[in-house]
Amino acid sequence: MNALWWTLAWRNLWRNKRRTVITAGSAFFAVFFAVVMQSVTYGVFGKMIEDMARLSTGHVQVQDSLYLAEPTPDHSLELDAARLAEAQKIDGAMAVMPRLEAIVLASSGDRSTPVQVIGIEPAAEDSVNRFTERIRSGGQYFGEPRADLPEAVVGAALGDQLGLSPGDTLFTIGQGYHGVPAYGRFRVAGLLELGNPELSKRLVYVQLADAQHAFRMEGRVTGVVCMADPAADLEDVQAELAALFPDQAARLWSDLMPDLEQTLEGKLAGNYIILFILYLIIGFGLFSTVLMMMSERQKEFGILISVGTGRRTLAAMVYLEVALLGLLGVGLGSLAVWPFLEYFDANPVQLRGDLRELHEQYGLEPILPVMIEPFIFFNQAAVVLGMALTVGLYPLRVLKRLDILKASRS
Amino acid sequence: MNSNQQPVITTRGISRTYQQGPVDVRAVDGVDLSILPGEFTALVGPSGSGKTTLLNLIGGLDRPTAGEVVIDGTRLNDLDENALIQFRLHHIGFVFQAYNLIPVLSAAENIEFIMLLQKASAKERRTRTQQLLKDVGLEKLGHARPTQLSGGQQQRVAVARALASKPAFVLADEPTANLDSHTAESLLDVMEQLNRDEGMTFVFSTHDPRVIARARRVVTLVDGRIDSDEA
Numbered sequence: 093m094n095a096l097w098w099t100l101a102w103r104n105l106w107r108n109k110r111r112t113v114i115t116a117g118s119a120f121f122a123v124f125f126a127v128v129m130q131s132v133t134y135g136v137f138g139k140m141i142e143d144m145a146r147l148s149t150g151h152v153q154v155q156d157s158l159y160l161a162e163p164t165p166d167h168s169l170e171l172d173a174a175r176l177a178e179a180q181k182i183d184g185a186m187a188v189m190p191r192l193e194a195i196v197l198a199s200s201g202d203r204s205t206p207v208q209v210i211g212i213e214p215a216a217e218d219s220v221n222r223f224t225e226r227i228r229s230g231g232q233y234f235g236e237p238r239a240d241l242p243e244a245v246v247g248a249a250l251g252d253q254l255g256l257s258p259g260d261t262l263f264t265i266g267q268g269y270h271g272v273p274a275y276g277r278f279r280v281a282g283l284l285e286l287g288n289p290e291l292s293k294r295l296v297y298v299q300l301a302d303a304q305h306a307f308r309m310e311g312r313v314t315g316v317v318c319m320a321d322p323a324a325d326l327e328d329v330q331a332e333l334a335a336l337f338p339d340q341a342a343r344l345w346s347d348l349m350p351d352l353e354q355t356l357e358g359k360l361a362g363n364y365i366i367l368f369i370l371y372l373i374i375g376f377g378l379f380s381t382v383l384m385m386m387s388e389r390q391k392e393f394g395i396l397i398s399v400g401t402g403r404r405t406l407a408a409m410v411y412l413e414v415a416l417l418g419l420l421g422v423g424l425g426s427l428a429v430w431p432f433l434e435y436f437d438a439n440p441v442q443l444r445g446d447l448r449e450l451h452e453q454y455g456l457e458p459i460l461p462v463m464i465e466p467f468i469f470f471n472q473a474a475v476v477l478g479m480a481l482t483v484g485l486y487p488l489r490v491l492k493r494l495d496i497l498k499a500s501r502s
Numbered sequence: 503m504n505s506n507q508q509p510v511i512t513t514r515g516i517s518r519t520y521q522q523g524p525v526d527v528r529a530v531d532g533v534d535l536s537i538l539p540g541e542f543t544a545l546v547g548p549s550g551s552g553k554t555t556l557l558n559l560i561g562g563l564d565r566p567t568a569g570e571v572v573i574d575g576t577r578l579n580d581l582d583e584n585a586l587i588q589f590r591l592h593h594i595g596f597v598f599q600a601y602n603l604i605p606v607l608s609a610a611e612n613i614e615f616i617m618l619l620q621k622a623s624a625k626e627r628r629t630r631t632q633q634l635l636k637d638v639g640l641e642k643l644g645h646a647r648p649t650q651l652s653g654g655q656q657q658r659v660a661v662a663r664a665l666a667s668k669p670a671f672v673l674a675d676e677p678t679a680n681l682d683s684h685t686a687e688s689l690l691d692v693m694e695q696l697n698r699d700e701g702m703t704f705v706f707s708t709h710d711p712r713v714i715a716r717a718r719r720v721v722t723l724v725d726g727r728i729d730s731d732e733a
């Protein structure tokens with residue numbers, strides 16, 4: 093396209109400066125607010141997923157294929173040390189940890205309650221979850237191995253419920269491999285402030301070897317948990333784990349915590365409704381600008397067609413104007429929001445009051461995290477630009493039907 | 503004028519009827535007209551006599567309800583909308599009463615625009631634009647936007663724009679109506695010179711006695727019919 097077309101389109105934009113500034117400004121703010129909103133939403137959700145994955149399922153977990161439907165020791169898998177070592181080397185895998193999980197009845201004194209015992213490798217889990225920093229004063233994470241009793245680190249709420257203190261004994265009874273009764277007797281090393289009250293009320297961590305012994309599952313685990321690098325593509329990590337453990341199932345966090353995924357999808361849907369309303373308002377704003385522009389320039393269009401400008405050529409020229417208008421707003425909006433988000437990524441908004449307490453109670457950092465991912469920028473910019481380009485179709489219709497004599501006299 | 507020349511414009515029995523409420527208004531009524539290359543013709547007549555309608559029919563901006571228009575050997579009745587636009591672009595130059603330049607383009611760019619539509623090369627566009635600006639006496643004002651030019655200067659740019667496509671003829675609808683006497687004379691000088699030096703055919707619709715005085719042929723319309731045709 094010749095430079096004169098661009099010149100013409102660009103200069104036409106500025107024939108009515110105030111209107112162009114207002115219209116481009118509306119696209120600017122639409123992109124700005126939509127990107128900020130989505131960035132905060134994805135940031136909060138990302139952090140929530142991260143926290144849940146760390147404490148619970150991991151980003152990807154290798155399990156026996158039947159374990160998800162029927163989580164019993166019988167659907168465990170044999171731990172292959174060589175494969176585990178290979179899994180550690182997978183691109184994007186930050187930590188790969190074996191776990192053995194079982195539901196048992198726990199008791200202390202005359203109190204008992206169902207709990208989830210998780211056999212872990214303490215050092216590996218601590219590197220991911222920083223458990224040592226969450227041990228309630230007076231206890232410890234896992235101490236030096238002692239010959240008398242295996243150790244357990246108990247969720248603080250569970251400890252309170254059972255009246256446990258460091259040094260007390262916790263009894264468990266459950267079902268081991270192939271249905272054998274599994275009795276356990278553990279000395280409480282410390283109480284763990286898990287933040288999440290639900291997890292705090294039901295989790296008991298023991299060393300993996302002790303769990304294997306208690307459940308008669310020597311050499312077996314219920315899952316191999318993988319924490320992925322934040323930049324990694326989870327589906328790639330999943331595929332690599334699946335290739336490494338061909339007889340087992342490598343499942344994503346979303347398969348393992350469908351409730352969480354549905355909750356997040358529900359909240360995202362709410363966001364989309366707000367964005368839809370925002371886009372609708374912006375769309376009508378753009379449309380009214382184009383309507384006015386077409387109405388004001390009827391005569392000019394009539395004259396241009398009279399002197400030999402093809403209707404398609406003219407339509408392309410007007411479409412270019414509307415596209416430039418949209419691009420102007422979208423481009424400036426995207427450029428402005430990027431440093432804004434970078435700032436709040438480096439200096440997150442610190443939550444105050446009840447929200448802060450709530451976050452701390454759940455063991456979450458009391459901040460409003462943002463996510464800076466190209467797809468957020470691209471999606472919002474594409475929607476606003478798409479609207480501009482859709483609105484730009486209206487002049488095509490008008491120009492196709494334009495009566496040049498009436499228009500020239502208007 | 504050579505009588506053996508083929509007419510550049512021929513109308514045969516053209517009529518144009520408009521519906522005005524329940525009444526049919528015949529704006530042009532069975533007009534036969536031939537214009538030869540190099541003519542400097544004025545279409546005159548009182549308001550409502552059909553001058554502008556006839557000009558629109560000759561320019562392919564409107565279609566006759568009866569009769570035919572032949573321009574440079576091409577029967578306009580046979581052309582569809584897109585072909586007609588292309589035909590106008592390459593064969594007819596237009597000058598309007600209100601100049602109607604593109605306000606955001608400079609004088610030179612307004613002239614170049616037509617050649618751009620014709621897909622002329624950049625070099626040809628530049629050369630011809632400069633020549634046309636010179637022809638209309640505005641070689642130093644090529645960069646000026648229409649709002650920076652006087653009415654007379656804008657109309658000169660409009661003439662240059664009309665000539666940019668190397669048309670067979672120029673149709674000018676009341677070209678001096680918005681100009682003061684001195685500016686109108688000056689514009690007529692330019693058009694007369696182009697007619698004389700380059701043989702460009704001009705057809706005006708006008709009320710302006712100054713234009714009528716300069717025209718070498720005056721066709722008078724009354725009630726959509728040719729009342730007189732004086733050379």
